[in-house]
Amino acid sequence: MKQLIEALQSGNLAAINTSDLKVYASSFTEVGGTKLLLVRSNTGKKLVAVGKGEIYDQLIGESVDGGKICPLTHENRLTLNQFLPYTAPQAFGTQVATMGLGDRLGIASPGHIQTLRGKDIRPVLAQQSIRELALTGRTYEDVLDAAAYAVFQEGYRDGYGADGDHLKKEEDIEYALRLGFTMLTLDCSEKIDNTIDGLTDAEVAAKYEKLPTSLRSRYEERYLQATPNVPGASLTFTRQSLMKDVLIYDAAIDFMEAIFRKYITTLDRAVDFEISIDETATPTSPEAHFLVANELRQRGVTIFSMAPRFCGEFQKGIDYIGDIAQFEKELASHAAIAVHFEYKLSIHSGSDKFSVFPLIGQYTNGLFHLKTAGTNWLEAVRVVAKVNPSLYRRMHQYALDHFEEATAYYHVTTDINAITPLASVSDPQLPEYMNENNARQLLHITYGLLLQAKNADGSKQFADEFFQTLAEQEESFAEGLKKHIGKHLELLGK
Numbered sequence: 001m002k003q004l005i006e007a008l009q010s011g012n013l014a015a016i017n018t019s020d021l022k023v024y025a026s027s028f029t030e031v032g033g034t035k036l037l038l039v040r041s042n043t044g045k046k047l048v049a050v051g052k053g054e055i056y057d058q059l060i061g062e063s064v065d066g067g068k069i070c071p072l073t074h075e076n077r078l079t080l081n082q083f084l085p086y087t088a089p090q091a092f093g094t095q096v097a098t099m100g101l102g103d104r105l106g107i108a109s110p111g112h113i114q115t116l117r118g119k120d121i122r123p124v125l126a127q128q129s130i131r132e133l134a135l136t137g138r139t140y141e142d143v144l145d146a147a148a149y150a151v152f153q154e155g156y157r158d159g160y161g162a163d164g165d166h167l168k169k170e171e172d173i174e175y176a177l178r179l180g181f182t183m184l185t186l187d188c189s190e191k192i193d194n195t196i197d198g199l200t201d202a203e204v205a206a207k208y209e210k211l212p213t214s215l216r217s218r219y220e221e222r223y224l225q226a227t228p229n230v231p232g233a234s235l236t237f238t239r240q241s242l243m244k245d246v247l248i249y250d251a252a253i254d255f256m257e258a259i260f261r262k263y264i265t266t267l268d269r270a271v272d273f274e275i276s277i278d279e280t281a282t283p284t285s286p287e288a289h290f291l292v293a294n295e296l297r298q299r300g301v302t303i304f305s306m307a308p309r310f311c312g313e314f315q316k317g318i319d320y321i322g323d324i325a326q327f328e329k330e331l332a333s334h335a336a337i338a339v340h341f342e343y344k345l346s347i348h349s350g351s352d353k354f355s356v357f358p359l360i361g362q363y364t365n366g367l368f369h370l371k372t373a374g375t376n377w378l379e380a381v382r383v384v385a386k387v388n389p390s391l392y393r394r395m396h397q398y399a400l401d402h403f404e405e406a407t408a409y410y411h412v413t414t415d416i417n418a419i420t421p422l423a424s425v426s427d428p429q430l431p432e433y434m435n436e437n438n439a440r441q442l443l444h445i446t447y448g449l450l451l452q453a454k455n456a457d458g459s460k461q462f463a464d465e466f467f468q469t470l471a472e473q474e475e476s477f478a479e480g481l482k483k484h485i486g487k488h489l490e491l492l493g494k
Ligand SMILES: O=C(O)[C@@H](O)[C@H](O)[C@H](O)C(=O)CO
Pocket: 102, 128, 129, 131, 132, 165, 166, 347, 348, 349, 350, 351, 371, 372, 373, 374
């Protein structure tokens, strides 16, 4: 360690003996009288500090040969945030394209940064839903720590975001905000009445007539007396469609306003507030999108982005399923509505929607928010399939055995009987499973079960070997992400 400390003190990183050490040269920085560098030895990644000054004194670590070797702890991450602002998340607002890069493992962000660096789009690296935290056993502290250390490792100074994703409960919103998350995705799915779609016109009318007169009058005056004029959007309101949309969305709009007033307007910092109405059975028609957006504007609620439930299927980890002509027709209106109300269109379940990415880039004029998560996990699985076939086979079989359990968390139309039987696939062919939709969804939705699976003695059945394999294959994983997420960006016009 003495040689490392001396080389760092001189600022001569090339002099560091790297025979048993990986040096992340992009991490090197000086603050006050302290030099900092991230390295990885056989005991994992460490933050090395030399010199003097406040940050040196505040970092917690072992004093060795005149320097300090610091573990990548939550407390040390907070110290980095305090002295190196670029390592803390930021809000981006509506004037720059952004991409959610959900990292369920806490090891994907370096590859994400290498992919996006220098492009006209900014990464929301710390994006996880409460559902993902529950399935992986992680916390929002873990998520933000991993992203911040990745930013430090890569020396990435263009800014990154932190999205408390698909939040439904106030305690989860408070949790994410307390930790400094810079984006909130409010999931309104439990306030959207999906039963309305199944009612007859007469049943809809009868239910609507029971609403307060003042409420009905307000909606009818706003949406039936004149056709809204949104350049680029084709909108037709009828009394019947209006009654349905009011019954479906009115409670959700009240919820959006209440959360905005209680948590967003009271903040002393910028936060990107996203409205998610995508995880519902009811597709969001352009008229419904306009109604929600206009009601929010009438109530003084300003948002960063809106995630509608598009027509067709945006399933996890695979390409778009549906009529692309119809999708394009509605996308044009959705994008025009977002422009009209001055926010970005947010595309959830954005992983691998290659057939519609060019349309999304075109109609949003390159100003969108795209969310991915599953595809980043699957690139890690692809690495395992390539270098540790035994582990991949055990994980694949476990996923097959527990698939039904996983369908409780994600809507998929996977046909697991269509997946080539594992025994008939040779080791070199295993990575091909990541190119087959049914196998992709099998491994995607079982991520939590796989990571949390335990042996009879309580040890992790796959996770320890999985993370060890990925640690040994750090560069391969980053290259896989650069290739796969790079394909996303290229088709989006970035
Ligand atoms: O799996 C989750 O809960 C999230 O990744 C969620 O799906 C996210 O909002 C998303 O759309 C990622 O593509």
